[in-house]
Amino acid sequence: METTWVELERQARAWIVEAGDAIKQALHRPFHIDAKSGPNDLVTDVDKSTESFFYDNIVATYPTHHFLGEEGIADRLDTLDGIVWIIDPIDGTMNFVHQKRNFAISVGIYENGKGKVGLVYDVMSGELFHAIEGVGFFINDRKQSPAKGNELAQSVIGINGNWLVKDNLPIQPDLVDIAKTCRGTRSYGSAALEMAYVASGLLDAYISPKLSPWDYAGGAVLLQEAGCKTTRFNGEALSLLERGSIVAAKPSLHETLVSTYLHKGEST
Ligand code: IPD
Ligand code: CA
Ligand code: CA
Ligand code: CA
Numbered sequence: 548m549e550t551t552w553v554e555l556e557r558q559a560r561a562w563i564v565e566a567g568d569a570i571k572q573a574l575h576r577p578f579h580i581d582a583k584s585g586p587n588d589l590v591t592d593v594d595k596s597t598e599s600f601f602y603d604n605i606v607a608t609y610p611t612h613h614f615l616g617e618e619g620i621a622d623r624l625d626t627l628d629g630i631v632w633i634i635d636p637i638d639g640t641m642n643f644v645h646q647k648r649n650f651a652i653s654v655g656i657y658e659n660g661k662g663k664v665g666l667v668y669d670v671m672s673g674e675l676f677h678a679i680e681g682v683g684f685f686i687n688d689r690k691q692s693p694a695k696g697n698e699l700a701q702s703v704i705g706i707n708g709n710w711l712v713k714d715n716l717p718i719q720p721d722l723v724d725i726a727k728t729c730r731g732t733r734s735y736g737s738a739a740l741e742m743a744y745v746a747s748g749l750l751d752a753y754i755s756p757k758l759s760p761w762d763y764a765g766g767a768v769l770l771q772e773a774g775c776k777t778t779r780f781n782g783e784a785l786s787l788l789e790r791g792s793i794v795a796a797k798p799s800l801h802e803t804l805v806s807t808y809l810h811k812g813e814s815t
């Protein structure tokens with residue numbers, strides 16, 4: 548019998564909770580920290596072992612499914628055909644290393660490029676955000692009704708302050724204008740959690756000029772089922788194979804952000 552999306556969500560959640568328990572255990576002993584693209588781009592052995600845990604379980608349980616993860620445990624993927632699990636084993640590694648909190652496991656399950664299941668698990672608080680296409684968006688299994696949208700002037704926007712002070716970003720003036728116009732900005736250090744907060748109505752929007760598919764694959768399904776819109780800065784659909792910009796918000800605020808502040812920023 549064919550596995551349903553509800554069953555896949557249950558299985559993904561069981562692995563997420565098991566992986567979360569292992570991550571919490573790992574915080575009690577020393578772990579190895581490396582830098583990847585630069586001194587502030589951190590990775591630990593816990594990121595890698597968590598990704599391996601998902602990969603091994605998925606391959607053994609669903610041999611026809613495909614896998615895309617940040618730490619490159621699986622081969623590079625160049626098509627979204629079939630069922631693809633897109634996983635960030637620890638989203639917010641800097642928080643994991645420095646704060647031992649405010650990091651998440653993010654899982655998105657896609658069929659031929661369409662978001663079917665999304666899960667974002669705040670490991671230390673135990674809060675689980677999940678969504679299934681056509682079923683809805685849930686926080687700790689409580690179904691959420693779509694939050695009311697706010698105007699930009701009454702909005703709290705998730706954006707990393709580093710982007711506001713970066714030189715030579717063509718989009719910088721627009722981001723600064725957003726920060727000047729909105730009610731306030733917040734930066735939590737985990738894109739997946741910030742997208743879950745937009746879906747929950749805790750943030751009105753989340754904006755980042757550069758993210759990778761594993762950062763947003765899980766969150767994008769939450770947002771879709773919460774009635775929010777998630778695109779590139781120019782309003783185009785996200786790619787799940789290439790990195791780029793992201794803006795997530797309720798439709799009316801999304802429209803304002805894209806048409807007034809972001810669309811001219813960059814091609815993606
Ligand atoms: C990072 C986090 C962070 C975002 C970075 C991401 P990682 O993911 O989501 O909030 O600003 O761009 O790379 O590396 O901790 O999985
Ligand atoms: Ca990383
Ligand atoms: Ca990430
Ligand atoms: Ca990560």
